[in-house]
Amino acid sequence: MIEGFFKRMSVFLFVLCGLASFLSGAEAIDNILADKLIPLPKKAVFNGGEWFKLSDSAQVGVKTFLNLSEEDKSRIGDIFESYWDAEPGIEFSTCEDMKDADEEAYKVSVSEKALEISAKSHAGVLHALKTLRQLAEPMRGTLKTEAYIIPQCAIEDSPSMKFRGMHITIMPETKSFEVEKKVRLAAYYKFNYVVLEFWGCYPSKVRPEFNFENPDLSRSDIKRIAGVAKELGVCLIPQMTVFGHASGSMFRSGKHSALDLNPEFAPLFEPTGWTWCLSNPHAKEAIKDMALEMWELFGKPEYFHIGCDEAYDFATCSECAKADKKELLKNHIMYFRDLFAKAGVKVMMWHDMLLEKEDPRWKGMTASAKPEQGLKDLYKELPKDIVVCCWEYAYLPKDENAPVFPTGKFFADAGFNTLMCSWTSAKNTDLMGKFVSGNSLYGMMGTMWYNDFGEPFQKIYMQTAAAAWGGKPPRLEEGQKSFLRRLNFDRHLRQVSIDMGMDKMEQSGRTENQSVPRFLY
Template sequence: MTAKSLAAVVVAVGVAFRLFGADIDFRPPCVVPAPMEMSYQADVAVRLDDAVVFRVACSDAKAVGWVCDKAKAWWGVAGESRFAAAAEDENAQTALPPGEESYALSAKPGKIEISAASLQGVRYAMYTLRQIAERESSGSVLKGYWLPALEIKDAPLLAFRGIHLCWWPEMPNGFVERQIRLAAYYKFNYVVLESWGVFRSERHPQFAAKDAPLSVAESRRLAALATDLGVVIVPQVNVFGHAASARSCTGKHATLDFHPEMQPLFEPAGGWNWCLSNPDATAVLRDYVDEVHEAFARPPFFHIGCDEADPPSCPRCRASKPYGKLVAAHISSVCDLLKRRGARAMMWHDMLIKKGDGRWKGFYAHGTDELDGLIEGIPKDVVVCDWYYGSDPGGQDKTGGETITAQFPTLDYFAASGFDVVTCPWRSVKGIAAQCAYAREKKLFGVLETVWHHFRGAEFADMAMASSNGAWRGGKTGKCGKWTTPFAVHWRQLGWDMDVKDYSATGYYNSQVTREILDR
């Protein structure tokens, strides 16, 4: 062999050696929400295999077991001896960011170290680790999982990080559970779950269809699952407008469409409001709220709706002057019930401020003259959920070219009135970032991202990822390239956890072609 041909062989072997394992270059880790502090070594691999050891520094006795269970389920790492609590002088003194949800994560060859202030922080460290870990293959064989060596310190800037999910009758079984799992994976700590006629009440079965999927037993199962994942389900029952899951925009009424005998409980003009002058209606509502709160394992919050109510149409309700005091008395009675059960009420903001008031121009205000006295009459421990669905109301001054800081006068008003306030964005990524930043700057109670009927598609991916980053980082966004790509991977991972086999439940959309195209 000539020197030239020998050199060619050496080069070829060197290239093959680099391609098949000698040289590695991990891409920048993509985590949702993005950690506050992260450094990594792209050329140093950490394998999640049977040789790796997990050390967990956390005072919660359940922490090691939780890590052990998830490592086995996600990466096939087995053997209890590989999982242990860190000794008091080993990793336990790792400086953590402030807060009960903070964590530190270290990944080195052969060793994963987690330090956390609570089990919740341990969960978040593991969710971060799972999002970063990639498959390692040998040809066509899944060899295992690996990731770059790294150091992370992380903690949320907002305490209440919620996402509002609707359970529509049209949703397939298992879909909402997957959304709840996604909320936990993206480090939301609350899911407000609004049933649109799907909760199968045992005390008041007329409020849902006979085959409604959300039984009391299923509610308890979901609440227990959510608790294990680190998220609290906050159920919602509308106690004013949208009565019994009614929507005037669709004309559907979960109760009156099938039970005309129930008409006395609702206002005669469409039945969109509860008839609050009828003591039977308010008594039934309190009993229903009691049942739903119990079904979801007595969470610390309960959403009572109260948005987009119509003016009174019942002769007795119309004669109540002012009507706002009647509504306030009803809301207060529900709040008192919840307080006795150890929960705080949450409610939408729009009926508390008057439509046409110049102070709220550009924001949502649906209050009327009939509702005078409403805001003064409700308890101050109600958490006001202020929804604003526009883009950033700041921007560029067209005359001077200066940047205008976003202002949210409704948020300021409710906070100044003595209420805890969560800001509630929807759809607009810029709006989400602006509202989360405002919540951090003004030290508001938190953020509640709304989804409504946009629970599929790339838009839902954008909302979920933007609000996760915004709520965790106080308005700052993460950098993961095109957001739909990591979302698809995360949604797929949750499908693996649930053993999803339904094609329509994969990806961003139920189908890749519409019925209209198929029928051509």
């Protein structure tokens, strides 16, 4: 009797354990596939069964609400060839079901025999193809890749904000290959804007005396990268700091891209050299020459970033000290705003010099103006077409379900197009994305600064892409659980590097060398 009971219990437990391992096995496969996708789409269901083989005889359908041009169709065919070395017969048609969808939304449906993409427009189709590229793997069991296979799935996604940006810093030692690689990866992760900020190394022809030389980044390289970005659906935005950070270098390095080698230009800067001297008309003239030259080199994009952060020594020279600081800064910002507005271009600026550090409303947040500078009401006198870039890297709102970033809310409520900017913190980036999409702010921008290699490079790209598209965050803080996702990031970086014709070890991966970062901090 007792023996029989134990026997029955054993069978029951065996079945239970088998069922549990079956469920966790299926879930594990789904997680393996989901980890391939960066950003993770809002819906991704994997159906099991035989994988779809992407060969020349494969059946592929592309349905869009808006008609595709012949050029768009041919581009889609080229992408199949370049991603998967396949030329399937693609059947293009129009559909009504994406009529009310977001301009960039897409759906993917893959069965054993057919692959179908639905989108509102060409942009959505391109996003779908990026998702499929991440999901595909080479057919198993051969020495070399003969074809690609894709798991059966149903995927749906749409961005949570219109402006999805990445801010990339370029140092005198940054190589052109690295810049292009980061721009291409931004496009692969479905960002649509990239800001390039040169730290004292913009190769100016009109004012070469203000920049260190970058031996590996020429004017023609920049022009070419701007063209590549445009082709990939990314607008490349130039940045020239017109206020603080005039040294053209990191605060940490102590270098000055103008004064170290050309000290005769000292009157153009405040005595420490960190901020431009706003009362000197020659400073304005020099900045204008470089800014316009840069904007033209970038292909005259719709935005120009004028910096304006962390002007620690603002108005410390004998002339600026006598001036009305608010008027001085207002006239300076308006000069550049008007210069670009004439060409239909919007200027972007960092927010922190418009808020006072001592103001209790900004406790725990970023504000750099001093009360004696009288800048706290300057924002009221600035036109609302200025895009305010609100960088809040450490703030964590208390209400995680309806997060609010007070500095960002302040500028949005004042009527400015407000971009929230994140850095390395996973939690901060995730909550910021929720704040931006939940309150219909202008958008979001990840920033790299000196964290532009190694693990921080991974984190910033993965976290910001997830926040901008509104899918599940990548959980990069979860130690070993995030290894597979991080390895997939490296695979994606390899794919874009191969697209570029990588042929040197230094061009591969997240760092130039295997073990030594090129910039220690």
